[in-house]
Amino acid sequence: MVVIPDSYSTSGSAKIQRVYISPSSDFGTPSEAMSRNLRLFNESLSNTGFVIIHLDHDPSDIRTAASNFFEASESDKMRYNFGSYGNPKGGYTPVGVEDVGSTSGSETGKDWVENYVFRVHPDNDAADTNHPKELVEAGRVYFEQMEALLKVLLKMAAASFDLEEDYFNKQFWPGPNGNALRLAHYPPQSTSSSTISSSSIRYGAHTDYQAFTILSPDPTDDLDGYGGLEVMVGEEWVKVKSEGGLVVNAGDLWVDWTGGRWKSGLHRVVNPSSEEAMGKSRLSVPFFSGPRPETLVFDVLGGQGEGGGVMAGEHLRRKLERSNL
Ligand SMILES: O=C(O)CCC(=O)C(=O)O
Ligand SMILES: [Fe+2]
Numbered sequence: 001m002v003v004i005p006d007s008y009s010t011s012g013s014a015k016i017q018r019v020y021i022s023p024s025s026d027f028g029t030p031s032e033a034m035s036r037n038l039r040l041f042n043e044s045l046s047n048t049g050f051v052i053i054h055l056d057h058d059p060s061d062i063r064t065a066a067s068n069f070f071e072a073s074e075s076d077k078m079r080y081n082f083g084s085y086g087n088p089k090g091g092y093t094p095v096g097v098e099d100v101g102s103t104s105g106s107e108t109g110k111d112w113v114e115n116y117v118f119r120v121h122p123d124n125d126a127a128d129t130n131h132p133k134e135l136v137e138a139g140r141v142y143f144e145q146m147e148a149l150l151k152v153l154l155k156m157a158a159a160s161f162d163l164e165e166d167y168f169n170k171q172f173w174p175g176p177n178g179n180a181l182r183l184a185h186y187p188p189q190s191t192s193s194s195t196i197s198s199s200s201i202r203y204g205a206h207t208d209y210q211a212f213t214i215l216s217p218d219p220t221d222d223l224d225g226y227g228g229l230e231v232m233v234g235e236e237w238v239k240v241k242s243e244g245g246l247v248v249n250a251g252d253l254w255v256d257w258t259g260g261r262w263k264s265g266l267h268r269v270v271n272p273s274s275e276e277a278m279g280k281s282r283l284s285v286p287f288f289s290g291p292r293p294e295t296l297v298f299d300v301l302g303g304q305g306e307g308g309g310v311m312a313g314e315h316l317r318r319k320l321e322r323s324n325l
Contacts, residue, residue: 014233017044018052018245021152042160045250048233049207049265052245055149059216062285065138066183069116070283080116080132086320089129090117090180095187101204103322104266108204112271116183119176120144135183143181146214146287150179153212153248161258161300168211168257171291178210178290178316186282189271202227202282203269208251209319210290210312215247218282225274228282232266240267252319253290256310259299290316 017040044051069077074094082091085098094114101108118131120143131139154168172179186202221228222241229240229247240247254262272278291297293313 014047049263054245062142070185106205205268207264216285226277227272
C-alpha cells in the first residue's frame with residue numbers, strides 16, 4: 001500500500017503535485033480517481049515541468065550496485081570510459097568533465113559529479129560492450145522497470161491531450177530509441193578536487209534534453225543542509241522533496257510536443273550547506289527517455305505548421321555537444 005504524502009506546495013500558486021499510479025492503470029476506461037490523477041499530472045507539468053509519482057517501487061538493488069562501483073579506484077573506473085559523455089556506448093565519466101549548465105547558459109563550470117550511463121535495447125545491447133557485470137545486471141532489471149513506467153506516463157500524456165492511447169508510445173517502440181540510464185555519484189566535498197573550481201555546484205542549472213526523466217533522488221535530499229535537487233518555479237529555486245516518490249520531469253521535447261503548454265523545468269543540484277553533509281556523497285539515478293532519433297517532434301495540438309518540428313536525435317546531439325565543451 002502506497003501512502004501519498006500531502007501535495008507539494010511551492011511558491012505562489014504553482015505546485016509540484018504528487019500522483020499515485022499503478023503500472024496496470026487502464027487509461028482506456030477512466031475512473032474518477034484516474035481523472036483526478038490525470039488532472040494533477042497535467043497541471044503539475046504545465047505549471048512547473050515536474051511531478052512526483054508514488055508507486056510500489058524499490059530502487060535498492062541498483063543503488064547498491066552503483067555505490068559499489070563508484071567505490072573503486074579512479075583507474076579501475078576509467079577502464080569503463082568509452083568516450084565523451086553521451087557517446088552511444090555510455091560508460092564511465094569522471095568528475096570534472098561535464099558542464100551541464102552550459103547547455104542552458106548558466107556558468108557554474110564543471111559539474112561536481114562522476115557518472116555511469118548505459119542503454120539497453122536490441123541494437124545496442126549493454127552486454128556487447130565491456131560494462132561491469134554487476135552494474136549491468138542490476139541496471140537491466142531497473143531499466144525494464146523504468147520502461148514499464150515510461151509506457152504508463154506516455155499514456156497519461158496522450159490522455160492529457162485527448163490523443164489515442166499509444167500516440168507517444170509508438171514514437172518510442174519499436175526502438176532503438178533515446179532511453180538511457182544514468183547513475184550519478186556526487187563525491188563528498190570535504191575532500192577537495194583539483195579538477196573542480198570553487199564556483200562549481202554538483203550539477204549546473206539545465207533543462208533535460210528529451211522526453212520524461214524519471215529520477216530516483218538521494219533520500220537525503222529531503223533533509224535540511226544536504227543540498228540536492230532544486231527546480232526553478234516562477235523566479236525561485238525550490239527544493240524538490242520526493243518523500244519516497246520518483247521525481248518525473250518533462251524535457252525539452254515536451255515543450256515542442258505541447259506547443260509550450262508543458263514546461264521543461266530548469267533544475268540543478270546544489271552543494272550541501274551543512275558540515276556533516278559535506279562529508280557525505282550523494283547518489284541519484286535518473287532514467288532519460290526519448291523517442292527514436294528520427295522522430296519529428298511537433299505540436300500535437302497545433303499541427304506541424306510552417307517549417308515546425310524538431311528532429312529528436314538532432315536536438316539531443318546538439319545539447320550533448322555543449323555539455324562536453
Ligand atoms: O542528480 C539529480 O538529482 C539530478 C540529475 C539531473 O538533473 C540529470 O541527470 O539530468
Ligand atoms: Fe536533469
